Amino acid sequence: xxxxxxxxxxxxxxxxxxxxxxxxxxPWTDHRGALEGMVWKYRTGAPWRDVPERFGKWNSIYxxxxxxxxxxxxxxxLAEVHKLADAAGExxxxxxxxxTIARVHxxxxxxxxxxxxxxxxxxxxxxxxx
Numbered sequence: 001x002x003x004x005x006x007x008x009x010x011x012x013x014x015x016x017x018x019x020x021x022x023x024x025x026x027p028w029t030d031h032r033g034a035l036e037g038m039v040w041k042y043r044t045g046a047p048w049r050d051v052p053e054r055f056g057k058w059n060s061i062y063x064x065x066x067x068x069x070x071x072x073x074x075x076x077x078l079a080e081v082h083k084l085a086d087a088a089g090e091x092x093x094x095x096x097x098x099x100t101i102a103r104v105h106x107x108x109x110x111x112x113x114x115x116x117x118x119x120x121x122x123x124x125x126x127x128x129x130x
Contacts, residue, residue: 004036005036005039005040005043006032006035006036006039011032013081013084014035014077014081015031015032017076017077017080017081018031018035018073018077019068019071019073028060028064029056029057029060033054033055033056034055034056034060034061034064034065036055037051037052037055037056037058037061038061038064038065040052040055041061048061048062
């Protein structure tokens with residue numbers, strides 16, 4: 001038995017949501033291998049070039065990741081997984097509001113405007129003079 005990045009139970013949920021494999025042109029590697037390569041890359045934090053060959057060619061995996069990011073596949077996948085998890089009662093919707101105030105340091109409060117203040121006011125004076 002081989003170690004998989006994505007368990008079979010999770011794959012059974014994800015597989016129907018992925019785009020159909022294109023039949024024209026060069027054949028794609030299977031979605032599972034590419035998706036497991038993406039998971040491995042983000043789980044380890046490694047560069048794309050270090051994705052192990054067992055997942056397929058790193059460049060093909062990167063291109064598919066990028067294509068899915070551009071065509072909305074990731075957003076649709078996330079929305080569907082959220083919907084399924086919410087229907088199963090596995091999602092807790094919590095809202096947190098932060099009212100942190102970041103005050104300027106006492107030595108920064110007395111800086112003159114000539115050290116990086118508002119540029120817009122100077123431009124409006126120059127435009128108005130012309």
